[in-house]
Every structure is written in structure tokens, then in C-alpha cells.
Amino acid sequence: MATTSSSSTPHRHLISDLVASTLSMNADSEWIDALLFTPFLTEQALLYEYADCLAAQTFFRMAGLPYQLRQRPNVDFISPTGKVPFLKLNNVLVAEFTGIVDFVAQKGVKLSAHLTEVQLAEMMAHMSMIDLLLRNIEIYVVWRHDETFSKITSSRVASVFHWPLTVILPRLKRREMIGYLDDQDWATKSMDEVLEAADRAFRSLSSQLGSCEFLMGDKPTEADALLFGHLYSIMTTQLPCHDLQNLLKKYNNLLDFTTRVEREFFKR
Amino acid sequence: MVEKEKVIFCLPEVYRNDFIFDQLIGLINESCDCQTASRTPTIKMREPTKTYHRADVLWGKANQTPSIVEAVQFHGINITKNDALIKEVAELYRSNNLDQLVHDSNCAAKHLQEVGLMENATALIDTAQSKEGYIVNFVVKEPKPFTFGVKAGMSTQGDADLSLNAAKQSCFGRGESINASYSNTIKGDHSFNLNFIKPFLGWQKYSNFTMSLYRSMAHLPWNQSNLDENAVILQYNGQLFNKKLLHSLKMNSIWRTLRVTDDAAFAVREFSGHTMKFSFENSVAYDTRDRPLLATRGLLGRWSQEYAGPLGDHHFLKNQLDFQASTLLFKDVILALSLQVKSVNSLGSKELHLLERAYLGGNQDLRGFGLNTVGVRADNSCLGGGAALAGVFHLYKPLFPPQMLYAHAWIAGGSIASVRSKSAIKDMLEAQRSTAGIGLTFVFKNIFRLELNYVHPIQTVPGDSFTRGLHIGAGVNFI
Structure with a gap:
């Protein structure tokens, strides 16, 4: 799996290749002082960033790997791919959820080791759906939806800067992110179309989950970590548009899944 | 003592070589509408005939010669504001001997150039009607109204760049200057610089x-x-x-x-x-x-x-x-x-x-x-x-x-x-x-x-x- 499945430019791919090659070289070093760098989660991180940071933490907790959280205002610049979160293990930096999962797998820790080839492919498909579809929906709401941008996004982005950057940077970032959505053919979609896509994603995830405890049966996998990160963030983030939350509330088994994972991995 | 009829040609120090001296004579001829020009430092002015000398002819010898400045005249002014010129030369009226006047006129001419009011300035001291009176003439050339340049080059990192620059000196007639430059590299980086300088005018300020x-x-x-x-x-x-x-x-x-x-x-x-x-x-x-x-x-x-x-x-x-x-x-x-x-x-x-x-x-x-x-x-x-x-x-x-x-x-x-x-x-x-x-x-x-x-x-x-x-x-x- 590519380290940065959501990356858009060839440049990004190049960096992820570099990181991947460092990975294989250092994969045998030990798991000591693992640091997970994230933006300030309560004041700064945006919906999809919060989701990815939470997913990475969930993954570590599910895999029983100790880590420490470090919150920095400039994590997007420190990160080798420009995306959050990233893991620092000794001198190795690994960015983004999928990158971290691959890195940990190279160290011999796999949550999905018990799955068959077919199940593994299925899990990958779910992960890339969450990673692409769900994240794009969140990016759309955060940056493209005018009210959300002006009431929430712009002040969260500005929270770590001083004037006049508080005015300049949210706008620059918005232009960049709308450019990204445009590349994915998302910028011109209407809110209704986006919500319809979200409903489809939730429905498919809900039917996969069925009455099982986790997506792939009774044991948690990487896909569950990612799914929990996104669902929990959508449920708990206060946004001017409640449509996404209301859509999710229709799927009871997804809500139960969220409370279950939270109880099992974060409240013990 | 120096003869009253003598007219002193006061050159800023930098121009003390004959080549530039000749050029200046040409400049003075133009601005004074002279009929005859000569390659020697002696030239004919309208009426009566006057002889110009370099300042060093009497420099240091006339500190006992009383002088009263009757007027200060500028030749070649188009855009410079009157109040700017007054600030620059008012001090000349205070000089009370010829030596000081020669020195101060030279200083004033130099200062006019250094603050950016003039591209060239030369002081000429002329005799006036009264016994101890002198008139100071400044033959000046104002800066070009506008300059523009294009340059292509290679940066130290091997990136080719193109830069444009434009400048306006003494833009509001009081020595203010504006410089603007813009450069763009092949990689797509662009940088610019906009600079505005306002000098505070005044005697030797x-x-x-x-x-x-x-x-x-x-x-x-x-x-x-x-x-x-x-x-x-x-x-x-x-x-x-x-x-x-x-x-x-x-x-x-x-x-x-x-x-x-x-x-x-x-x-x-x-x-x-x-x-x-x-x-x-x-x-x-x-x-x-x-x-x-x-x-x-x-x-x-x-x-x-x-x-x-x-x-x-x-x-x-x-x-x-x-x-x-x-x-x-x-x-x-x-x-x-x-x-x-x-x-x-x-x-x-x-x-x-x-x-x-x-x-x-x-x-x-x-x-x-x-x-x-x-x-x-x-x-x-x-x-x-x-x-x-x-x-x-x-x-x-x-x-x-x-x-x-x-x-x-x-x-x-x-x-x-x-x-x-x-x-x-x-x-x-x-x-x-x-x-x-x-x-x-x-x-x-x-x-x-x-x-x-x-x-x-x-x-x-x-x-x-x-x-x-x-x-x-x-x-x-x-x-």
C-alpha cells in the first residue's frame, strides 16, 4: 500500500518513497520513546486532522504499543509529507496513519495477521474508502462549506498565529485546499451531493460491521482504528452544519461501535 | 585682498580634473546662452565679459574679504520645489567672508547631490552690483524623471531569473526616491522589493x-x-x-x-x-x-x-x-x-x-x-x-x-x-x-x-x- 494514498502531487510521492526507503533500513530498531506529533488537538486540529490523529492513537492502543503525545503548532511543517500526524521513533519520522501502520507492520506488529488474503483485501478496501471518501467529505465540510469555514475553520487555523497571519493564512490555506478538492473533482459538488456520498459510505460501513464487534469480526484491525478515528471525530466535533452528524445517527451499529472502542481502549 | 572684478569658479572637489572641467564649461555655456565657448577655463558671458576661475585660485586667501550674498540663483530647475532649495542654501546667506562663501557653496553643491535632489550641481560665485555683494549661481542637472531596467541572470543555486527594476528619483521634488524591483525565476519563485526614501533637507543634514x-x-x-x-x-x-x-x-x-x-x-x-x-x-x-x-x-x-x-x-x-x-x-x-x-x-x-x-x-x-x-x-x-x-x-x-x-x-x-x-x-x-x-x-x-x-x-x-x-x-x- 502506498504510504500516502491521499497525496495528490508527484512530489509528495517522491517524499513518501524516500520515507519508505528509510523505513526498511531502520525497521529493526527498537520501539523506545515513540512520539506521536499532532497539532493542538483541542484548539487547532481540524475535523479530518483530529480524526487521523485519533486513529493513530487508537491503532497504538489496539496494538499495545506505548507512545507519548506531543502537540506542536507547526506539525504540518515538521512532518516529512506535510500531513499530520507523524511518528518519531529515534531519528525516523513516519507521517500519516497509513504510513505509520506500514512502518509498524515492518516491525512485525500487525493487527490483521489473523486475516486471510481475501479478508485482507477487503479490509484494505474499507480503509481506502475511509481514507479517501470520508476524508474528502470532511475536507469539503471544513473548507468548502462557507459557514463552517468562517465560524470554525478560520479561527482554528489562526489560533496558533499572530496578526496579520491570523488573517492571511486561513485564506491561503483555504485556496490551497479548494485546489486540492478541485483536483479530486469535489470542489464543484453541492452540499447535497456530498451528504449523499457520506450516506453511501456510512451505509456500506454499517453493513460490513453488521452485528459484529469489529469490522473484520471479533478482533480489532487497522481498519477499526481508522474508522473509530473518523466516526468519533464526526460525532463529537461541534460544527455549524449538523447534517453529517444526523446522517451518522441513523446507523446505530456504527454509534455502538464508537462507544465500544472508546470504552475498551480509552477508558481503561 | 582679492580684486572685486574677479569672478570665482567654484568646483566641487571631485571634479578637479581637466576633462570634467571642460564638460562643465560646456554645461555653463548652455545654461547661460553664451555665444562663444572656449576650451580654456576662460569663457565669454553675455554682458559684460566675465572671466571664470577655479576656486583654488583664491581658496584660503580671502578670509579677510567681507562678503554679502545678494542672491542665490539656480539654473536648470524643473521639478524641484522652492522650499526644498531654500532649506538647502539658506545657510549661504550667513557666510561673511569670501573664503567661507566659497567653502559653503561647495558644500551646498555637494550636499544637493548626496541627498538625491540633483544628479549634478556646480556652484558659481558671481559678483553683484554692490561693493561687497556676491551672487551664488548653481548650475544643476536634475535626476532623470524615470529609469527602468531589465536583467536576466543566474542565481548561485543555478536557477535562471529575470528581474525588472524601475526607479524615480526626487519624485515629489524634495529628494524623495522610489525604487521598485521584481524578479521571477524559472522555478516560479517571485520576489519583489519596494523602497521609498525621504531625506530630511537642511544645511549639511x-x-x-x-x-x-x-x-x-x-x-x-x-x-x-x-x-x-x-x-x-x-x-x-x-x-x-x-x-x-x-x-x-x-x-x-x-x-x-x-x-x-x-x-x-x-x-x-x-x-x-x-x-x-x-x-x-x-x-x-x-x-x-x-x-x-x-x-x-x-x-x-x-x-x-x-x-x-x-x-x-x-x-x-x-x-x-x-x-x-x-x-x-x-x-x-x-x-x-x-x-x-x-x-x-x-x-x-x-x-x-x-x-x-x-x-x-x-x-x-x-x-x-x-x-x-x-x-x-x-x-x-x-x-x-x-x-x-x-x-x-x-x-x-x-x-x-x-x-x-x-x-x-x-x-x-x-x-x-x-x-x-x-x-x-x-x-x-x-x-x-x-x-x-x-x-x-x-x-x-x-x-x-x-x-x-x-x-x-x-x-x-x-x-x-x-x-x-x-x-x-x-x-x-x-x-
Whole structure:
């Protein structure tokens, strides 16, 4: 799996290749002082960033790997791919959820080791759906939806800067992110179309989950970590548009899944 | 005593050679509508015939000759405002002997050019009707209304760039100038610089107000990163204590974006991103050097402070002391000593930002070391320090062409203390570096200096980026 499945430019791919090659070289070093760098989660991180940071933490907790959280205002610049979160293990930096999962797998820790080839492919498909579809929906709401941008996004982005950057940077970032959505053919979609896509994603995830405890049966996998990160963030983030939350509330088994994972991995 | 009929031709010092003298005669002829022009310093004016002489004919001999300035006239004024001219020459009316008048007229002409009011100015002192009366004429050429230039070049990183620049001197008729430049590289980076200077006019007044607006991009090889800056800078330059000290005040507001490359150490990465810097600088200097880039004699003492906070992301206090002394040894050998001390203290709880630290090393201070590489390192990146000291002893022997090419021998020493240092002086004493070398130094006016040196190490610390051998240094800020 590519380290940065959501990356858009060839440049990004190049960096992820570099990181991947460092990975294989250092994969045998030990798991000591693992640091997970994230933006300030309560004041700064945006919906999809919060989701990815939470997913990475969930993954570590599910895999029983100790880590420490470090919150920095400039994590997007420190990160080798420009995306959050990233893991620092000794001198190795690994960015983004999928990158971290691959890195940990190279160290011999796999949550999905018990799955068959077919199940593994299925899990990958779910992960890339969450990673692409769900994240794009969140990016759309955060940056493209005018009210959300002006009431929430712009002040969260500005929270770590001083004037006049508080005015300049949210706008620059918005232009960049709308450019990204445009590349994915998302910028011109209407809110209704986006919500319809979200409903489809939730429905498919809900039917996969069925009455099982986790997506792939009774044991948690990487896909569950990612799914929990996104669902929990959508449920708990206060946004001017409640449509996404209301859509999710229709799927009871997804809500139960969220409370279950939270109880099992974060409240013990 | 000097004859009343004599008319004095007063030349600014710089024009004392015959070629330019002839050109000036032509200029005067034009502006006075003269019928006959001659290649000799004697020319015919309208009525009556007047003879012009150079100022040195009577300079120093007429301090007893009383003079009253009846009028000051300007020839060649189109855009310059009347009140600006009055401020510039009012002092001439105070001169009470001919010697002083010659001297002051010369000074006024020089000043008109130096503040940017005129491109050329020559004072001519004419006799007037009354017995002790004189009329001072200034034959002037105003700056071109507008200049424009296009330039294509290659940057040091091998990137081709195209730059445009435009300038307007004395744009509102009071010596104000505007300079604008824009450059674009093939890679798509663009930078610009907009500069506005307003001189404060008055008798022998050298002070001005400057405003700059710029966007720049730089590669910082010692940190393995790139820096983009967008800045607004306000500056006042003036003099203190009866014009003995140079004084400047500066207000910086800079939006900086530090982008690291893949090779940068984590200690550098941590500082990447956007920051806003608001700072005030104050600098006082005593300067008697005859030439800033390579003084043959004179002293420089400068103390500058920079304070950042409470606005912006940076909170620090910086101090820098510069001292330079030059003197002639034997007949033409120049002995010079330069010293530079820098210290930066963080005022907030945060660690001092990488970009604000004191750096040392390079061909302009501690020759032979990589640029800004002395001190604490992490992987291949240099992290700078909290205090730095550097000193250089120079011996120069002029070669041909004189005032341009010199044989140069030097010995340089320096040290740096880390940001976290408890006792900066002790740390600096423990990690001294010194190098010596010989080479050639080329100085082009006040524009740039080029050094070619063979460098030999005397004291280095393990891990230093030092290479014995030939080094080339170019720039303006050499110590």
C-alpha cells in the first residue's frame, strides 16, 4: 500500500518513497520513546486532522504499543509529507496513519495477521474508502462549506498565529485546499451531493460491521482504528452544519461501535 | 585682498580634473546662452565679459574679504520645489567672508547631490552690483524623471531569473526616491522589493526616513532549509551629538516561512513553519574610516540592539558590538584590527528561534570554516549559538591598480557559545577556533569586496566543517 494514498502531487510521492526507503533500513530498531506529533488537538486540529490523529492513537492502543503525545503548532511543517500526524521513533519520522501502520507492520506488529488474503483485501478496501471518501467529505465540510469555514475553520487555523497571519493564512490555506478538492473533482459538488456520498459510505460501513464487534469480526484491525478515528471525530466535533452528524445517527451499529472502542481502549 | 572684478569658479572637489572641467564649461555655456565657448577655463558671458576661475585660485586667501550674498540663483530647475532649495542654501546667506562663501557653496553643491535632489550641481560665485555683494549661481542637472531596467541572470543555486527594476528619483521634488524591483525565476519563485526614501533637507543634514516592502527567498545551507520572507521595514537614519555619532532606528515586521529540506535535522524541523517577527533595532556608531570596505585609516565603533516582543512570535534581546581600527604602517602597509561580539537572549519561556541565533564562520569572518557552521551541530545541520565572538588582524599591501588590489595576510580567531550555555564566556574560552592565511583582496569602490585566500588552520574543534586550501569570499560585510 502506498504510504500516502491521499497525496495528490508527484512530489509528495517522491517524499513518501524516500520515507519508505528509510523505513526498511531502520525497521529493526527498537520501539523506545515513540512520539506521536499532532497539532493542538483541542484548539487547532481540524475535523479530518483530529480524526487521523485519533486513529493513530487508537491503532497504538489496539496494538499495545506505548507512545507519548506531543502537540506542536507547526506539525504540518515538521512532518516529512506535510500531513499530520507523524511518528518519531529515534531519528525516523513516519507521517500519516497509513504510513505509520506500514512502518509498524515492518516491525512485525500487525493487527490483521489473523486475516486471510481475501479478508485482507477487503479490509484494505474499507480503509481506502475511509481514507479517501470520508476524508474528502470532511475536507469539503471544513473548507468548502462557507459557514463552517468562517465560524470554525478560520479561527482554528489562526489560533496558533499572530496578526496579520491570523488573517492571511486561513485564506491561503483555504485556496490551497479548494485546489486540492478541485483536483479530486469535489470542489464543484453541492452540499447535497456530498451528504449523499457520506450516506453511501456510512451505509456500506454499517453493513460490513453488521452485528459484529469489529469490522473484520471479533478482533480489532487497522481498519477499526481508522474508522473509530473518523466516526468519533464526526460525532463529537461541534460544527455549524449538523447534517453529517444526523446522517451518522441513523446507523446505530456504527454509534455502538464508537462507544465500544472508546470504552475498551480509552477508558481503561 | 582679492580684486572685486574677479569672478570665482567654484568646483566641487571631485571634479578637479581637466576633462570634467571642460564638460562643465560646456554645461555653463548652455545654461547661460553664451555665444562663444572656449576650451580654456576662460569663457565669454553675455554682458559684460566675465572671466571664470577655479576656486583654488583664491581658496584660503580671502578670509579677510567681507562678503554679502545678494542672491542665490539656480539654473536648470524643473521639478524641484522652492522650499526644498531654500532649506538647502539658506545657510549661504550667513557666510561673511569670501573664503567661507566659497567653502559653503561647495558644500551646498555637494550636499544637493548626496541627498538625491540633483544628479549634478556646480556652484558659481558671481559678483553683484554692490561693493561687497556676491551672487551664488548653481548650475544643476536634475535626476532623470524615470529609469527602468531589465536583467536576466543566474542565481548561485543555478536557477535562471529575470528581474525588472524601475526607479524615480526626487519624485515629489524634495529628494524623495522610489525604487521598485521584481524578479521571477524559472522555478516560479517571485520576489519583489519596494523602497521609498525621504531625506530630511537642511544645511549639511544627513538624515532620512526609509520604508521598504519586500518579499525574498533564500536558501540557508547551514540549516538545510529555505526561508521566505515578507517584510515591512521602517527605518530612520540620522546623527547624534553634533553629528559625531551615526544613529539609526528600525522597526521590522516580517512574516517568515521556514521550509526544511529532507536532509534537515529534527532540531531544525522543529522550528519550521510560519512565524511573525516584530522587532525594534537601535544602532549608534562612531565612524571615521575613510572607506568602509577596506579602510586605510580610521576607527569604527558600533553598538546595536534589537528587541523583539511582546507582539509576534519572537521574544529576544540581541546585542552586537563592532570595532574596527586601521592605520598606516611604514609607508603604505595597512594594519587593521576588527572585532565583533554578538549575544542573543531569549526573553520568553520558549527556546530561542533558530533564525535569531548568533552564527559564526564563513569567508567574511572566521575564514576557512563553512558559512555559519561553527558551533553546535545536529546531523548535518548547524544550530547556531547564543553568543559569538570573532576577531581578525589584517596586513594589507597595495598592489596594482592602487586602491583596488591588495596583498593580504591575516589571522582570525573566534568562538561561539551554545544557546543553552550557562556561562557563555567559559564555553567560548573552551572552544576557540583560529585560522591564518594569505591571499589577494580586491575592492571595487564602496560596492563590493572579493577575497581569495589560502587558509591554514591553527585551532579547530573536532566536528568543525573546515577545509584547508583556497577560499573565495565576496560581499560587503567583512570583518
